[in-house]
Amino acid sequence: MNRSFTVKSEGGLLTALATPCHVSQAFNPANGVPDCATIQFNACWDTGATKSVITQRVVEACGLKSIRAIKPILLQGVDGFERSAAYVINLSLPDKVTFHNFTVVSKNPGNVWWDVLIGMDIISTGEFSIRSVNGKTEWSFSYASRKAAS
Structure with a gap:
């Protein structure tokens, strides 16, 4: 099943690409839905980010446990490298x-x-387009469902 959404600016060009998203602890829906909260956050779409990132607010709100608590990974950003933890989540977009x-890393x-920073690990799984129409920004994301996502 194909799913897609389009975001249109109300006035002028956008300075950032944003959508709401929902995050929860990871679970496989084929095994039923566990009793864990799904919480809404603001997502920024960033084609310059290789990996998707969550903040500490997401970690705390969802009660996430690091999958690499003993050996943190190094995350390279615009300010250089920093130690980071990895988490497995379920992430729902519009x-x-x-x-x-889905594995993400945390950053402060x-x-x-x-x-939530939506990186190329998500963007490259679908069709992503952005354009200017009559001085307003329109962008869209289309995704063909696979076994790993629905």
């Missing part, structure tokens, strides 16, 4: 584009408006 058992970006 139009029920959902990634189950400071005071930002987003809590």
